Amino acid sequence: MILNLLIGAAIAIGLFFNALGVFGILRFPDVYTRLHADTKATTFGSIFTSLAVALYALGRLFETADGQYATLLLHTLVAVVVLAITNATGAHAIARAARRRGHSPAQAVVDKLEEPAP
Amino acid sequence: MASFIATGCFSFVVYLLLTAGSGRLLGLWSGADLLAGVMIAAVVGWVARGFFCDPRRRAALQPMRWVRAIGYACGPFFLEMAKANVDVAYRVITGRIRPGIVRVRSGMQTDLGVLMLANSITLTPGTLTVGIDEDTNDLFVHMINVPEGIETRESLEAREVFSTFDCPSWIRRIAE
Amino acid sequence: MSIWLFTVTVLAALMLLAMVRLFKGPTSADRVVALDAINTLVVASMIVLAAAFRQILFVDVAIVYALLSFVGTLYIAKYLGGEL
Structure with a gap:
């Protein structure tokens, strides 16, 4: 029962942050601020929806002692680690590409990168 | 070998x-x-x-470095990331932003240290690594909300980007 | 309808919303950002579908998809930055 509540809470948090990430992409003014919404919110939201799956697998593992739920748990955790590392690095690559194409940040109060990268 | x-x-x-x-x-x-x-x-x-x-x-x-890396990912890093998301949620809902790009002195010597610091900065509150100065290992960081007074300074220390925990010294102990 | 299928439905709706940015642009960098967000959502929904249908293979596909979409994003970014 408590486990079901935890799963529901994790799914709610995950969906909330995923939705915020998508709305941020639609709402923010330029590519850098959109990247903020994309990397942080959707990564965090996806970690929480995956955490719900991991909790479900853990609960079923204790209930049935079936080995396949241990596999589901392990693979979900590996997927979460892969997601967290690749998203941050991908965001860095996109930001660098946008910079090299000459997009400057909208509404910026300071820009220490005025000269284009060598 | x-x-x-x-x-x-x-x-x-x-x-x-x-x-x-x-x-x-x-x-x-x-x-x-x-x-x-x-x-x-x-x-x-x-x-x-x-x-x-x-x-x-x-x-x-060195196995101790792996243990520390796992401890870092579960402890300080995860909490900073949770704070980052509440911060982004606030910015998305209110639309109150003050963006800018600042220079951050990383103080890292190795490529792995710079990579870990850049990724940590990207996933923590209001900051996103845009570029890197290959000679000095300085990072260029896009902040979604530049605090008052920061924009006139030449560069920031890496510690100032994180709010609660001293992530750079954790990374230094893991990667250097 | 189980809670897992409900989650997948919401995630799919969010993907459609992100596609608005994918089509509108205005710059190609914005399109890559939207594509990256859609990739993350696809990985998340694959993991949830694995729980919905009790198919562990779906999670393996999600891991491979995350790695391949990361390589794809890196190459598009390199291409946009004029380094390819």
Whole structure:
């Protein structure tokens, strides 16, 4: 029962942050601020929806002692680690590409990168 | 040779994680699986040994660094990330932003340290790494909300980007 | 309808919303950002579908998809930055 509540809470948090990430992409003014919404919110939201799956697998593992739920748990955790590392690095690559194409940040109060990268 | 063994062991552990539950030998794995795993890990270890650990520095061979890396990911890093998301949620809902790009002195000597710091900065409150100065290892960081007074300064220390925890010194102990 | 299928439905709706940015642009960098967000959502929904249908294979596909979409994003970014 408590486990079901935890799963529901994790799914709610995950969906909330995923939705915020998508709305941020639609709402923010330029590519850098959109990247903020994309990397942080959707990564965090996806970690929480995956955490719900991991909790479900853990609960079923204790209930049935079936080995396949241990596999589901392990693979979900590996997927979460892969997601967290690749998203941050991908965001860095996109930001660098946008910079090299000459997009400057909208509404910026300071820009220490005025000269284009060598 | 040492870097080949370290890389091979790491890929074999990942292989074991992904194939756990396939058989009954040693509780979890089948014999054919283990044999295939050893061969694949040897090939991967040979191909990737140059990228995975620097042959002059044996950082990847010290197990304490791996323990610290796991502790860092579960503790300070995760909490900073949770705060980052509440912050982004606030910015998305209110639309109150004050963006800008600042220079941050990383103080890291190795490529791995700079990579970990850049990724940590990207996933923590209101900051996103845009570029890097290859000569000095300085990072250019896009902040979604530049605090008053920061925009006139030449550069920031890495510690000032994080709010609660001292992430740069954690990373220094893991990667350098 | 189980809670897992409900989650997948919401995630799919979010993907359609992100596609608005994918089509509108205005710059190609914005399109890559939207594509990256859609990739993350696809990985998340694959993991949830694995729980919905009790198919562990779906999670393996999600891991491979995450790695391949990362390589794809890196190459598009390199291409946009004029380094390819």
